[in-house]
Amino acid sequence: MTVITHNRRRSRLSTLVDQPGGVSVGVALTQARANLAGLEARSREIIAEQVAALAALPAPAAADERALDQAYAHASAVIDAASPFALDDLCAAAANLCDLIDAAPEDRPFDWRVVTVHAQALRLLLTLPPEAADARAQVLDSLKDVLKAKVPGAAESDAQP
Template identity: 85%
Template sequence: MTVITHNRRRSRLSTLVDQPGGVSVGVALTEARANLARYESRSREIIEQQVTALAALPVPTGVDEGALDQAYAHASAVIDAAGPFELNDLCAAAANLCDLIDAAPEDRPFDWRVVTVHAQALRLLLTLPPEAVDARAKVLDSLKDMLKAKVPGAIDEPSPPLPR
């Protein structure tokens, strides 16, 4: 029996990774937050542009997949711009609209009032101060109620507590 052996060369990267140095996780996160903060105002501009474009979409006549695709794209863009800055209420409202569009039957016209209400809710969420937690929660609860009404079973309700 013949055994073939060869010398393994360590890569330069593995040598660098094994050496001490670099920055701590805390410092890296602080630097990342500082770098990200530079883009927050631009993110808000993008969100406002997308909400304005969503509100400006003309009401389609009949079944119009193109109009739904545009509304979905604007809502997705809001999520993309708001997500990195933990604007969770804006993300939730936009995701709610996406869920409604996803669940829309292809053979019937979409109730465009849903898009209008979501655009208005997104505008309201943009103008509310961060400390208006209750008002933000009410807006999101109303949008969830719309999703429940339009798409039964879309939101799982928590189970009632079991009797003891």
Template identity: 60%
Template sequence: MTVITHVQRKSRLAEMVDRPGGVSVGVALAQAKANLDGLKDQALAIISENIGALLAPPTPDIPEALRLDSAYAASSQVIDAASPFALDDLCTAAKGLCDLLDAAPRQGGFDWRIATVHAQAMKLLLSLTPDAPGTAEARIAIMANLSEVLKRKLPMSPQSPA
């Protein structure tokens, strides 16, 4: 009887992973933070541009479905640009607007004042400096009011209790 054996070769990747070295977690986190800090101005510009798009006066000749999709894309880009920098209130406001736009009827009838209110709230949240007196209270008030808009304007889901 013949037995065939194969010599197991270790891949270069496996050898590299097994070798000691690399950077510590603390150094890696510091490098990541430094890299992110370099992108913050660019992210704030993207956020401001998309808030401006949400605040732009509506064009009546554009179909409602396309306007809803454009507003949804602008709100999503606010989330994408704000989330790496822990701008949680801004992300929450933009997510609420996305939820409202997603639930809006495609054939018309969406109250565009809701999008304007959310965009103005996002602009205000962006302008509030974290260390200024009264900022925390202002953020809480803005978020509570946006939450109230969501409760009143977002259709109830079938799973939620009445």
């Protein structure tokens, strides 16, 4: 019986990984936070632009899938821009609108007032100071009430952990 053995060569990456060096996790997190802090102002601009575009969408005359897709895209863009900066209230309000659009029945026209209310709520959340936690919670609770009223079964899913 013949046994063939290969001399395994170590890859360059494996030798780099095995060597000590680099930065500690704490230093890397501090650097990442500093890099993100420089982008927060631009993120808020993007959020404001998306909210303005959402508010400017005209109410469709009939069931218009394209208008709902545009509203969904603007709400998703708010989530994308707000989530890296822990702007959880903005994310929750935009996600609430996405949930309402997802649950919209195809056989009936969408109540466009929902989009208008969410755009106004997002504007309000953008202008509230960070210490206004009670006002933020009240806005989000009101938006959740809209979801419960418009989507059957939303109250039960909200109660589950």
